[in-house]
Amino acid sequence: MRRIWRDKAALLAALVLAALLVACAAAPLYARLVSGTDPFRSNITGTIMLDGHATQVLQPSPGGLQLGVTPIGPSWHAQYLLGADGLGRDLAARLLYGGRTSLLIAGAATLCCLALATLLGIVAGYFGGIVDAILARLLDLLWAFPVFLLAISLSIVLISGGLQLGPLHIEADSLALPVSVIAVIFIPYVARPIRGQVITLQRSEFVLAAIGIGAPSWRILARDIMPHVATTLAVFAPLVMALNLLTESALSFLSIGVQPPAASWGTIIQDGQELLYTRPLVALAPGLAIVLVVVALNTLGDAFRDALDPQARLRGRG
Amino acid sequence: MAGRLPIWLLAGFAALQPPLAHAQLHRGGELRLLTHAASGTIDPQINYEGAFWQVFSITYDGLVAFRKAAGPAGNELVPDLAEAIPAPQDGGRTYRFRLRQGVRFSDGREVGVEDVAASFRRIFRVSSPTSGSFYGGIVGADACLKQPTDCTLAGGVAVDAARREITFHLAAPDPEFLLKLGLPHAAVLPADAPPLDVGVTPLPGTGPYRITRYDPQTALRLERNPFFREWSKAAQPEGYPDAIDYQFGLSAEAEVTEVENGQADGVLDTIPPDRLGEIGEAHAAQVHIQPELAISYLPMNTRIPPFNNLQARRAVAFAIDRAALVKLAGGPALAEPLCQILPPGLPGHEDYCPFTKSPGTHWSAPDLDRARELVRQSGTAGQRVTLITAATPAGRLMGEYLQELLRDIGYDAHVNSISNNIEFTYIQNTNNNVQISTSAWMEDYPAPSDFLRVLFGCASFHPSSDSSVNISGFCNQAIEAEMDQAMALAITDPDAANRLWAKVDRDITDLAPAAVLLVPHAVVLVSTRVGNFIYSDQFRWILSQAWVQ
């Protein structure tokens, strides 16, 4: 374990991640003390003082036919650090608030997805035969499933005050919705590679040896197969996290889960779509945040895996 | 021997030259247009989308047409396939037209009175969307609406081939009948046109262009109609481009870039907001802006809480900061505030704005205090309100702003975005219990009833139906009587009728079944080589008159 802390890159990654999490958690403090704006209120006709001049937050185009308005760009000061979005709200503050929601949704979805996918992948790969056939077809069905159709349908059903699933009542703004939808659609993405891995592992020498000496299935699974699957999971976790963060964007567009005026990195990306040619930072900033999280998780995952696995040496020295 | 010719003859020649040379000079070339998607069927009697009405205006003709000109002149009727516009007879129940001779369809056949009669029967046979609302007043239409396949319109449309006359008999006087004859749904088609939606197969028409190719995924192509001879410059002028090409499938951003690069001639979609500044500065000469005869408004359901309460509705109308919405739309060049139902430029419009800080003729500022007071008085404060908008970037922006506004005046407001193409039918159906939503309405023809009666008349309200354009569910008997009176008055005294319509406009506006927001402006971006840009309220950019060389 101590080896992790000696890995400088991993240390850096952990620090970055921690800093991000703290910053997001401190979003209300930022909004109140630093930016001084309410990130959930529009500011269409407001002005701020920039370099001594009063500038409109949504600036009309200068010259020509005066068509269009452009939100102010990054001021690199406390107020509107990264500029404003299409409604004149402080982008930096919204980014921090958005981080809380996005990380929560994506984190929860990733955990569920990995857990379920591992279960399905191992069961299908290990037991083979008809179990595998059924599960593999189920995975095919899931992967070919028209998720967007379901999302559109769901968004309309939710309008009239929530979804009734038997005894369960789910409100339109319940975060359980995007978490479950996102988790489920990516299950095949992790389950199939795991299944493939288990199929090959089953035939590997140490497993055959274990079977030969009469070890019970659960023992084989726990001692011989799981560690390998765990390393695959360590690779997939950041990936799935990235995909989940991005998928959340599409769902927020249809008001599933995150409801206006609440922000998530996904809603900010959508807001940025209309501003790509004038203020690409609005769509880019959440994208960069996502990249940061994913790279950090990646590096940590690698370090973790390396630390747990001392005998993995590549070039046959020693 | 030009020197020997008399001066006056030479002068006469010189005077004649410019128009002829002009026409010759600019004739030819291909106009390349870009739009993100096709707009449905190319059956002119079924399609109800402005984008394709623009095409039909230069490929088909009716008995009368709207003058192909810009400004108010473009809202006037001129005779098209008819020789003259008749005065209504029999108290407004009978219209007799004489068909022009020598007009040919694009397949060479001459247009006859039988084609006209058959075209009107076809409106019902193909179940055109306006068969009931616009043409249901023709005698025999009732039977046709019940049994479209056997439609004969007996007693409604009578023809006399020898005198080339077509006579319409209406069950009740309709002062707008002539206006409705100028729409593509009343286009004259060959008598043997199939009695069903032709979908992607073009029908022969009488216009200067004919549709030669239509693939809804990729392209639409118009080429010159070889049998067209100009008979009325006002109604259907000869076209300049040899062909007009629509390319489908690009996003609006890509379209703007292509026209800027000179790779295409026109963008027919809404310009994305982040390109407006760019085109306004660097390509100002290529941009054409025109106020539309349309309104952007918020229908409020007058039959369920909280907006079944008049004060609640008026509160919303007072609270909206229309200047902020104009800014969101892209600035004063792209929209202007409006408080009343009828947009400027429509007959019957008289400036009126009661929902502002100092009520009068124009909007100046929102009155939030008054709005909050009204909400308090109404007793609806704190109620849950859900606003439905379309899931487009502009829709979302407007929706979030309006949600904040509704919260400011005292409601527990939520906003929900629905896929754009079903939002309009969703908000019409009373089963969905939509309290307030965003919508827009554009004129079909330039008459006040097209806004006031269609949007707020009792006959437009159909409970539990996806087609109930009176989204507010507004039905006021006194105002119905006023509207009937205005319709009757229009036959004898159009000016008095328009004044009465203005009063109806004020009455309905005061009762606030909807909060009107703005008048949108159309922005068209064309390439540097396009000249003679003429925009009519009725049919947008008149494509046949564009110069591409």
Place this chain on the structure above:
Amino acid sequence: MAGAILRRLAQALFVMIGISIVVFLIFFATPGADPAARIAGRNASPQTLEQVRHEFGFDRPLPVQYALMMRRLFVTQDLTSFVNRGQRVVPTVMAAAPVTLSLVVGAAVIWVLGGIALGVAAALTRGTIIDRTLMALGMVGIAAPAFWVAEMMNLLTQSRLHDTWLFRWVPPLGYTKLSVDPGGWALHLVIPWCTLAILYIGLYGRVLRNSLIEAYREPYIRTARAKGLSETRILLRHALRTALVGFVSLFGLDFGALVGGGAVLTEVIFGLPGVGKLTVDALQNLDLPFIMATVMYAAIFVVLANAAVDILYAVLDPRVRHAE
């Protein structure tokens, strides 16, 4: 062997039928999805609505409508769109298929080759700064929003830098057929290929790196070294083969999804009239015939791709083959 193929086919059919029923049910369970009013036109009278409902068969029970639609889609192949009337679904999808195939196959070549290069390089230089940088760069590609990357490409190549020597060769957005103009076909697709590949290279490089490191731990690698085989040979003939199992699983999933119409944003932003664009248009218009056709088209490829992957497992890993 034949039995296995038949069994797979039957299972594939089961998946497709399942999906089609799910689509049908979701569509009709959605409030506001009833197409009659949208087909009839704005402000249509109740009578007109009834006519349309009857003409299109919406007044018949759901199972009958389902059966009729399936028959028109597969047997008579004259199913038409609800939105663009007269536009036949099957020929339109068939015309869009080569576009998507061109885009996805080209991008796949780039990302597979790039991913293998990336994965091998990272595995060989494992633990060094090169490894970390390569992996980080790859992650950027995955985590960046797809539409942002595509629009930025357009912004640079079509708009801002269009007149420079860098991007003067970039043609206007769109697609030309390979049979008509091979040069134009390729030129139109170069930027979209790169854009799509960027999104996947990092992922595949990462997965391969991990699998390679795993593979090198196997006893048979030690045996091979003891036998005196060169490192290159060990890498190419032994380690890579087992390592590619994970790579291939993912590829089957991604390729299957993309070819079936998954590269939606890329197609839309670059103006390529492929199946992905058809899918998203159909969904936004709630055009049931097209939704049904595109979903089933996608399902076919998902099933085929996954079946192919299962076969590849046996090819790549002899142990699987021998154990069968």
